Amino acid sequence: MLKDIIKTSKALSDETRVRIVILLMRNELCVCQLMEILGMGQSTVSKHLGILRNAGLIEVEKRGTWSFYGLSRDKANKHNLDFIRILSSLPKNDPFIQNDEKKLIKVNKRGITFCNTIELGRRIRERSNHAG
Amino acid sequence: MLKDIIKTSKALSDETRVRIVILLMRNELCVCQLMEILGMGQSTVSKHLGILRNAGLIEVEKRGTWSFYGLSRDKANKHNLDFIRILSSLPKNDPFIQNDEKKLIKVNKRGITFCNTIELGRRIRERSNHAG
DNA sequence: TTCCTTTATCACGATATAGTGATATATTAT
DNA sequence: ATAATATATCACTATATCGTGATAAAGGAA
Known part of the structure; x- marks a missing residue:
């Protein structure tokens, strides 16, 4: 479906979300770990994860109070695998990716x-204030 | 580069632009032909084409006053071919695509x-007003 | 030149999205 | 029960984007 492809493209049209997917290609992560890596507030990270999940790119597994996110193993949207494959072909020397x-x-x-x-969240906000 | 992939994803995150690319996969078209097919004003179509061109997905060839757009044959952004391949794998029975x-x-x-x-443009606007 | 055409670009309003703080929910520990 | 924690969701602001009309630039015909 055209709609599915557009939904996935839209999900991957934001730098933060692409960074999240690339991180989750390595291993699963919970929201607060992603906060630390991305340097963003909890609600922001959670919202991005929701968008990626809604596009079928990632999935969540709850353990206790933690939500662990990882690449979706659901093969319903077959095009998503092709999108992931594009991201996995990115060179490792990209500065953003290396830093993450x-x-x-x-x-x-x-x-x-x-x-x-x-x-x-408060510490993260302070850091980014100091950085300008 | 991460930036290139995001630029292409963003270019393909809009329904109108995906429709344009799918149309141009068949044959080249000028702006006014795309107006007719998409049912949109000239400035709108031109702007979308600019975004797709900036992402390196399509290219333009001027002949007289006409600008003919087609898929980019430039292989600079190697990921773009993968994106095009995803679009080309769409089933032909998609209602949007069939109508276009x-x-x-x-x-x-x-x-x-x-x-x-x-x-x-005036006729197109009238049509869409009648349609609601 | 003057007129008509196509296309690109600018300025604008309406809508959508990113990031945030506050709040609500749920789980775990005390 | 109470407290502490992680996460999702809501309301909000700032910014970006879509679609449009008007304008500008450039080619072709009279």
């Missing part, structure tokens, strides 16, 4: 711990 | 003639 990957490694090393999303 | 194809055949049959874009 560095943070991903750090976040993975720490593992899942209580991070207090409200506090974390 | 019908109009494409009619427009092709008529060929290139002076159509007076301002008048044409």
Whole structure:
């Protein structure tokens, strides 16, 4: 369906969402881990994840209070795999991707711990204020 | 580059632009022919074509006052071919595509003639007003 | 030249989207 | 029950985008 392709294109027309998909190609992540990597507030990240999920690109698995997001294994929208394949063919030396990957490694090393999303959001906001 | 992929995704995140690309997969068309098929004003069509061109998906060839648009043969952005391939794998029975194809055949049959874009735009606007 | 045409671009209004803070819900621990 | 946490959703602002009419630029015919 034309509509499905447009929905997926729209989902991938935002830099933040493409970054999320590329991160999830490596391993699953929860919302607060993505906050840390992306440097964005909890509601922002959650909204982006909703859009990607609605397009069928990613799926969620709840464990306790955490929501773990990963690439969709559902093959309903067969075109989505082609879109993912395009993203996976991106060269690894892209500065954005490299930077995210560095943070991903750090976040993975720490593992899942209580991070207090409200506090974390505040720290993130401060960082970006300092950066200008 | 990540930026290129996002630019192409954004270009294909609009229904009108996807319709244009699918039409141009069949044969080249000028702006006023696309107006007729899409049922949109000249400035709108021209703007969409500019976005698709900026993304490297299509290219233009001027002949006299006419600008003929077709799929880009430039291989600079190698991912664009993958996007085009996704669109070309769409089933032909999609209602939107079928309708456009019908109009494409009619427009092709008529060929290139002076159509007076301002008048044409007025007629198009009237049609859409009648349709609601 | 003057007139008519096609196309690109500008300015505008209406709508859509990104990012945010506050709030609501749900889970877990005490 | 109460407290702390993670997440989703709502309401809001700032910004971006779509579609349009008017205008400008450029080619072709009289």
